[in-house]
Amino acid sequence: MVRILLVLSQRPEATGSGIYVRALLEEARRRGHEAFLVAGVPVGWEIPSLPVPRDRCRFVTFGARGDLPFPIPGMSDVMPYASTRFRDLTENQIDAYEEAFSVVCRDVVSRFEPRVIHAQHLWLVTSRLCKDIPELPLLASCHGSDLRQFLQLFHLRARVRAGCSRLDAVAALTTEQAEEIATLFEIPRGRISVTGAGFDPRLFFPGKTRCGTVRIVYAGKLSRAKGVPWMLRALFRLRDLPWELHLVGSGGSEEAECRALAHPLGDRVVLHGALPQEALASLFRSSTLFVLPSLFEGLPLVLLEALASGCCAVATDLPGVRDVAASVGDDALTLVALPERTSVDQFPPEGEMLFVDALENSLEAMLRRCLLGDIPSPEEVARRVEGRTWENVFSGIESLLAELCRRRRGQ
Known part of the structure; x- marks a missing residue:
């Protein structure tokens, strides 16, 4: 002791x-x-x-x-x-x-x-x-x-x-x-x-295989450092595909920008605000895809929690994310390259457009695979992170x- x-x-x-x-x-x-x-x-x-x-x-x-x-x-x-x-x-x-x-x-x-x-x-x-x-x-x-x-x-x-x-x-x-x-x-x-x-396996565990409209989840601060504005711009370009986005979290002064970018997407975006861990786990189990477009992370807990719940994921290519990807595999976790930045979590205007393009391409590819059923089962995704x-x-x-x-x- x-x-x-x-x-x-x-x-x-x-x-x-x-x-x-x-x-x-x-x-x-x-x-x-x-x-x-x-x-x-x-x-x-x-x-x-x-x-x-x-x-x-x-x-x-x-x-x-x-x-x-x-x-x-x-x-x-x-x-x-x-x-x-x-x-x-x-x-x-x-x-x-x-x-x-x-x-x-x-x-x-x-x-x-x-x-x-x-x-x-x-x-x-x-x-x-x-x-x-x-x-x-x-x-x-x-x-x-x-x-x-x-x-x-x-x-x-x-x-x-x-x-x-x-x-x-x-x-x-x-x-x-x-x-x-x-x-x-x-x-x-x-x-x-x-x-x-x-992650806590008593809370985060896989649900059933999903089909039809792809339910996407983002959970975290609604801020630029977390990449939310660029994710929303990328999804706006993919309106022809059947998806719905659930935004979990808040973001202080930058939340207004995120809400304004979500507004044109209408009822395809559900704003939850902050959720307790139990409710977040339930949302993950009913979802297919988790997106983490952060510009800076250590080893994001929420990514582990989503994967443990059986979600596939699209996330930016950061050291902590790469650490997870090595054991999860690219069929369940797609990495998005970050353009050159001017500081830890900012890039020049041309870099912003490159980031939106990269997110759009990765999201479109994963969405189409989800719709075709060409992704690992929730149980298989969860198995790959069970030691964490x-x-x-x-x-x-x-x-x-x-x-x-x-x-x-x-x-």
């Missing part, structure tokens, strides 16, 4: 890192470990059911009457809830943000007495904890969005690297991401392990935590 302090600077739900933390907390509970959660939440946030007792949680609150008087800074610039972009924070706000998490975590360490800390994201809070709590071994999980922030926000790089370079261990999503982490954060490659991401469960992911994390505890005892 290990006493673990898990730290997440965002809400422990609603995003990929939130789902990741909840899954690890659940697996830790099942295996007899004791966990304590520190997370960032809005003032007045209604606490969902968590895999840890309420007295094993502490929250840094954001908002007018919170510990910090601004909305939660999001690891993505567009979040599914009210948020602040890190690029818009002043130096004083960043100082206050780091200090708020540091104070809470140091207090929890003194009261809960964990043997190890597992932080989420190679970013500001993790960097600060490396400096403020050196007496405990610290593992950090990379989620991809942290790398995007690091690449875009030059003024914060030295601050983040100063602490994160001292990490005892890092859990990466893919081998390619592990190499990038070693280079960007100056962390020895031997400290970085690939543990991946997973949270149980297996946690086994890798558990081994890292145990090794860190043994190493610290031996000093």
Whole structure:
């Protein structure tokens, strides 16, 4: 049994890192470990059911009457809830943000007495904890969005690297991401392990073979970084084929653009807003095709969840997606090449048209195969990702935590 302090600077739900933390907390509970959660939440946030007792949680609150008087800074610039972009924070706000998490975590360490800390994201809070709590071994999980922030926000790089370079261990999503982490954060490659991401097989499992009109699902933020505007433009060109699109998620200021592009498609597009995991799983089981047109990803959980539910997929050719495609096969997962970009998630006007063309071609080919029945069965698609469960992911994390505890005892 290990006493673990898990730290997440965002809400422990609603995003990929939130789902990741909840899954690890659940697996830790099942295996007899004791966990304590520190997370960032809005003032007045209604606490969902968590895999840890309420007295094993502490929250840094954001908002007018919170510990910090601004909305939660999001690891993505567009979040599914009210948020602040890190690029818009002043130096004083960043100082206050780091200090708020540091104070809470140091207090929890003194009261809960964990043997190890597992932080989420190679970013500001993790960097600060490396400096403020050196007496405990610290593992950090990379989620991809942290790398995007690091690449875009030059003024914060030295601050983040100063602490994160001292990490005892890092859990990466893919081998390619592990190499990038070693280079960007100056962390020895031997400290970085690939543990991946997973899905819950109790929720995500295949349904029946579908026929007729192809039901397509997109789930994620309705934003440009997720490629939604270009996906909608590509589907507009394919109106002669029998399909319907279900859009799941929200997107703050960029949601309006996505809704405007969906409007000409009429009732062929169903806007669901945010859905709980149970409802999303049910939608996947009744669908044939999942589309993920993102411009930047780590290892997208929602792609694994869709495949585990038996959906075929069309997704952009990104490192985390390629990692999945290697085991799934191109008959079930089509990769779409990304044109040259001007930054991590932007490209010039001519690149935008090339991206729409590429999405159109890939979507048309997959749609026609779906209509002909020339795709693997839902059961076969699900079988190809069956080893990527949270149980297996946690086994890798558990081994890292145990090794860190043994190493610290031996000093």
